[in-house]
Amino acid sequence: MSEEFKIEIVNPEKSFLVKDDVSEVVLPAFEGEIGILKDHISIISFLKPGIIKILSKSGDENYYVEDGIVEFKNNNLSILTSSIFNLTDLEKSKQQDLLKLAEEEAGKPDISDQSKYLVDQKIEVLRSLN
Amino acid sequence: MASLDDLKKRIASVKSTQKITKAMKMVAAAKLRRAQESAEKGRPYSEKMNSIILNLSSGISDKENAPKLLSGSGNDKVHLCVVMTSDRGLCGGFNSNIIKKAKSYFAKLAEDGKELKIITVGSKGNDQLKRAYGDKIIANISFKESKHANYFDADKVGKMVIEKFGAEEFDVCTIFYNQFKNVITQIPQAQQIIPLNVENSEEDKSEDSYEFEPDEDEILSNLLPKNISTQIFKAMLENSASEQGSRMSAMDNATRNAGEMVDKLTIEYNRSRQAAITKELIEIISGAESL
Numbered sequence: 001m002s003e004e005f006k007i008e009i010v011n012p013e014k015s016f017l018v019k020d021d022v023s024e025v026v027l028p029a030f031e032g033e034i035g036i037l038k039d040h041i042s043i044i045s046f047l048k049p050g051i052i053k054i055l056s057k058s059g060d061e062n063y064y065v066e067d068g069i070v071e072f073k074n075n076n077l078s079i080l081t082s083s084i085f086n087l088t089d090l091e092k093s094k095q096q097d098l099l100k101l102a103e104e105e106a107g108k109p110d111i112s113d114q115s116k117y118l119v120d121q122k123i124e125v126l127r128s129l130n
Numbered sequence: 131m132a133s134l135d136d137l138k139k140r141i142a143s144v145k146s147t148q149k150i151t152k153a154m155k156m157v158a159a160a161k162l163r164r165a166q167e168s169a170e171k172g173r174p175y176s177e178k179m180n181s182i183i184l185n186l187s188s189g190i191s192d193k194e195n196a197p198k199l200l201s202g203s204g205n206d207k208v209h210l211c212v213v214m215t216s217d218r219g220l221c222g223g224f225n226s227n228i229i230k231k232a233k234s235y236f237a238k239l240a241e242d243g244k245e246l247k248i249i250t251v252g253s254k255g256n257d258q259l260k261r262a263y264g265d266k267i268i269a270n271i272s273f274k275e276s277k278h279a280n281y282f283d284a285d286k287v288g289k290m291v292i293e294k295f296g297a298e299e300f301d302v303c304t305i306f307y308n309q310f311k312n313v314i315t316q317i318p319q320a321q322q323i324i325p326l327n328v329e330n331s332e333e334d335k336s337e338d339s340y341e342f343e344p345d346e347d348e349i350l351s352n353l354l355p356k357n358i359s360t361q362i363f364k365a366m367l368e369n370s371a372s373e374q375g376s377r378m379s380a381m382d383n384a385t386r387n388a389g390e391m392v393d394k395l396t397i398e399y400n401r402s403r404q405a406a407i408t409k410e411l412i413e414i415i416s417g418a419e420s421l
Contacts, residue, residue: 012281012363014171047341071182078178
């Protein structure tokens with residue numbers, strides 16, 4: 001009990017996931033991966049495209065996210081994201097669609113450096129899923 | 131006095147109107163449940179977003195160099211108003227209430243000598259505003275194709291607002307929508323989204339400072355555009371719940387009124403039928419007497 005904390009993932013439509021027996025979460029933060037354990041210092045960061053790993057008593061889960069904001073405070077981890085998919089439910093076709101969308105965006109001539117970086121990340125992660 | 135035939139026809143027509151309003155009420159009730167659900171589900175996101183921004187902005191040391199979306203452009207001349215209404219009518223005072231609220235705000239702006247620009251979301255608002263403020267409307271967006279309010283649409287509006295702000299087309303942005311309280315009460319709201327109104331609520335004053343990665347400014351400049359879309363999305367959700375609620379109570383009233391009217395007409399019909407019979411009897415009797 002003492003090593004567990006609460007996680008809440010919200011997307012604009014609904015509260016996506018709430019769990020209170022999480023022992024560790026690995027987040028694809030903007031400047032590199034962050035592992036969060038209980039009693040982590042309060043932190044705010046945002047996410048780049050990648051995989052969120054949630055380790056908990058009731059089983060481990062992996063989610064693919066494209067963006068998001070993370071807040072950790074008083075052993076409450078909140079993740080706000082507009083696009084999140086559970087990896088076990090993510091179908092190959094959907095994955096391909098996302099990849100195609102990202103590749104299209106990367107091919108645009110007027111793309112800014114930062115969004116180019118994000119899109120490249122996205123492509124890399126999506127490709128590695130296969 | 132209308133003839134018996136006319137009355138009969140009127141009764142039939144009122145009855146068929148009643149059927150329509152009844153059906154619309156049922157549909158609205160079903161839709162309302164879903165809209166209300168998604169409005170409630172959408173609340174945590176915007177609340178969380180707000181509280182993070184609150185925490186962030188209270189921690190920001192350098193107010194001068196804060197992102198423009200937070201601090202404003204420094205001017206207060208051009209006001210952009212995003213008026214969010216529905217695409218369909220027959221929903222009671224829903225659209226009119228928003229428009230009324232918006233118009234009184236416009237009047238105040240005009241009094242203060244501010245310049246006004248309007249974006250209408252939803253065709254009903256555009257219809258009502260274009261007569262008086264046609265030259266002020268710079269864009270009209272309508273989401274007739276999408277069945278539910280979705281984040282993608284909200285993001286489109288948000289991006290447009292941010293783009294216009296980036297091009298310095300306005301200084302202050304306010305959105306107008308109906309907040310859903312319950313089925314019979316919707317409160318028209320005017321919410322300023324640019325620059326962001328940061329109220330220092332005392333409850334969430336956390337003493338422990340956050341660690342930021344990357345630094346505050348970067349997070350803020352990433353978060354603020356998202357917040358605009360989120361606020362617009364929230365407004366859209368509230369609006370769609372309000373629309374269905376308002377339609378439901380309007381149609382309920384209409385059904386009841388139609389019922390009353392049918393009763394009244396039926397009484398009138400029966401009275402004139404009796405009068406006609408009495409008249410005929412009198413004619414026969416007096417005819418027989420004169421023989």
